Each structure stands twice: as C-alpha cells, then as structure tokens.
Amino acid sequence: MPQGSFGRVKAWNDYTSIPAVTAAGSVPLAQGSILGGGWAAHGVNEGAIDAVVDEPNGIVALTSDTADDDNIFISAGTWSPINGGMVMEARIRIVDSVAVDRAAAWVGFTETLSIATPVMPFETDTTTTTYNGSGGMVGFGFDSAADVVGWRFAGGDGGAALATEDSNGTVGTALGILAPATITADLFWVFRIEVATDGTARGYFGDAQNNEQGSMQYVGKVTGALGTGDQFHATTGIENRSGANEILEVDYTSAEGFRDWDA
Numbered sequence: 001m002p003q004g005s006f007g008r009v010k011a012w013n014d015y016t017s018i019p020a021v022t023a024a025g026s027v028p029l030a031q032g033s034i035l036g037g038g039w040a041a042h043g044v045n046e047g048a049i050d051a052v053v054d055e056p057n058g059i060v061a062l063t064s065d066t067a068d069d070d071n072i073f074i075s076a077g078t079w080s081p082i083n084g085g086m087v088m089e090a091r092i093r094i095v096d097s098v099a100v101d102r103a104a105a106w107v108g109f110t111e112t113l114s115i116a117t118p119v120m121p122f123e124t125d126t127t128t129t130t131y132n133g134s135g136g137m138v139g140f141g142f143d144s145a146a147d148v149v150g151w152r153f154a155g156g157d158g159g160a161a162l163a164t165e166d167s168n169g170t171v172g173t174a175l176g177i178l179a180p181a182t183i184t185a186d187l188f189w190v191f192r193i194e195v196a197t198d199g200t201a202r203g204y205f206g207d208a209q210n211n212e213q214g215s216m217q218y219v220g221k222v223t224g225a226l227g228t229g230d231q232f233h234a235t236t237g238i239e240n241r242s243g244a245n246e247i248l249e250v251d252y253t254s255a256e257g258f259r260d261w262d263a
Helices: none
Strands: 008-013 027-029 033-036 039-043 048-051 060-063 071-079 084-095 103-109 122-125 128-129 137-143 151-157 164-166 189-195 203-206 217-221 232-240 247-258
Touching: 008 071, 071 247, 084 103, 084 232, 103 189, 122 137, 122 151, 128 151, 137 189, 137 203, 137 247, 151 164, 151 203, 151 217, 232 247
Parallel strands: none
Antiparallel strands: 008 247, 027 048, 033 039, 039 071, 048 060, 060 247, 071 232, 084 189, 084 247, 103 137, 103 232, 122 128, 137 151, 164 217, 189 203, 203 217
C-alpha cells in the first residue's frame, strides 16, 4: 500500500490551554469535551474541568461528581499493537485524599471504553481484583479499597488477569505488581506503559519521594499478550469511593502508535 510521511500517530497535551472557563473557574463536563491535542474528557454524571493557574507549565484538574462511584476520564486513540507497538506516558496526582475508601485512579490502555459511563479497567476491593469490560487493558491502577493501598501494574483480557512478572522476574498475581510509591495526596507520579507488537507490555513508574534522581523505574512486565489487532484507548481517570467528589490533576498526557497503512 502507498505510504505517506506521517506513520507515527501521537496524542499529546501539556494542558497549557483548556476550554474557556466560567467566572468560577470551572467548566461543567460535557461528554466528549475536547481538551486539544487529541484528548477528550468524559465521565459518569457531571463533574468539571478546571485550569490550575497557581502553578506553572500547564495543569488541568478533573473533578468527579459526588455520588459513589462517579468518575471522570481523559482519553485518546485508538491504536493497535500490531502496527508497531504503542506507548503512553502521564504525570498525575490525586489532590484530595488517598484515605481508605476515598478514591480509585488509573493510567493506561483499555479496549473497553464507554463515553457516558466509563469504568475503571481494573479495581481492587480488599484482596480481590476485578478486571472490567470484555476487552483487554494494561496499565497502573490505584484503589483505596484495597487492603494494601498502592499503585499496581497489571493487565487483563476478557475479564481475567494476564500473566505478569516483576522487575526481579518473580511471577505476579491477579492483584498486579506493586510499584515503589509513597502514597500521599497532592504528590505527582509519572507513569509509562510500553506495549510491544506481540501484545506484551512493560510498566515504568516515577515517584520523587522514592527516587531522587528523577528517572522512572522499571516495575514489571505483562507477559500474557493483549490482542495484537485490537483497538486500544489511552486513558487516565479518577473515581470516588464515597459520597464525595475527587480531583485528579493532570500535568501532561502522551500516547502514540503507528498508522495502519493497509487499512
């Protein structure tokens, strides 16, 4: 097939500009609200999108509605691993609270994504992890309803966990691989997910409290393969676990893959 000059397909936003805000500094969420750079916001019930103007370099705040399990997501895509792999990176923080039963959050790729009612691709209650949706997913999940609260790297497909191994080669469990993280509110974390053409994936995580050098650390690998020809959205989002809204601040999101010239 003929090929053009732009084989790499990238979605990028540093959130230095967002949709015009009201006098209160907030935009009520409309499903599919365009944020620019190939990214859009959507969620369960209303929520809001805010500019963070008391810090430099561009940050957008995503606020969920207040009912239990309301959420708000940013998404871009789709991409397929078979076309040359795909990569996602994001820098985010949970603003209000990481206390027990307050919030769940996610960064990664997911095949199943509803615009009006998105769900966490995987979530943990005490010691049980549930993989939601009928499609594949890979990324980092946080759930304050877990017995051990932290960021975990995991993958799943068809409602079941995919095999994993940590950075030492130890086989993981359905709970995912726990990242070396300081769990506190209002702390930025950096995530990177790399999916190869064979559907396997590697996860990297950065936490300034544990890694003063600033570079991301290799957390582990999803050795069970995602569907290489499946279509994946790059996503990050937050969901509340109580009758209170939750705020996710996003510094930047980046996702890229390659064009399918045969399509």
